[in-house]
Amino acid sequence: MDVANQLLVEHSRKNTDRIVRWIGHDPVRVKAVMEVFLGKDPLLTQRAAWVVGVLADDRGYLLKPWLAKLMKKMREPGVHDAARRNVVRALQFVDIPPRLLGEVATVCFDELASPASPIAVRACAMTVLERVVREEPELARELRLVIEQHLPYGTGAFHARAKRVLASLPH
Secondary structure (H helix, E strand, O other): OOHHHHHHHOOOHHHHHHHHHHHOOOHHHHHHHHHHHOOOOHHHHHHHHHHHHHHHHHHHHHOHHHHHHHHHHHOOOOOOHHHHHHHHHHHOOOOOOHHHHHHHHHHHHHHHHOOOOOHHHHHHHHHHHHHHHHHOHHHHHHHHHHHHHHHHHOOHHHHHHHHHHHHHOOO
16 A cells, blocks of 8 residues: 555545554554654645554554654644644654653643643643552653643633543552
């Protein structure tokens, strides 16, 4: 499959699922999607982001070798919200190597604390940080403070996620 051409056929869940089925459990096919996602074309990055997010839901282990590059792409100036959202979404389901834990925590704290970040990115960042706190318990206090600081301005989705995450944090 020519991933770039397939992504341009249509932007739909049906097409995303078609590509994810084609990938199966094949790391070579994941590489084909990652090359498109990490490329310079903003439209292809946006569309490939959905594939990355869906793939992470049940085959996140296929993304683990790509985490550092995904993090870098997410921080590119002007990258589409879909790329940021789906990278953070993927981080909820992928085992984060210890060498990337600090970078993941920093990016997720930045997203969570930014009122300009879309609510889906902020909610996923909370969940990722909840997982990070299991490995780095000293970050629990900071996470609690950031969440509580933003609660008065949060949407229903933000409140629901915040309530669950706050309940899971050590005191």
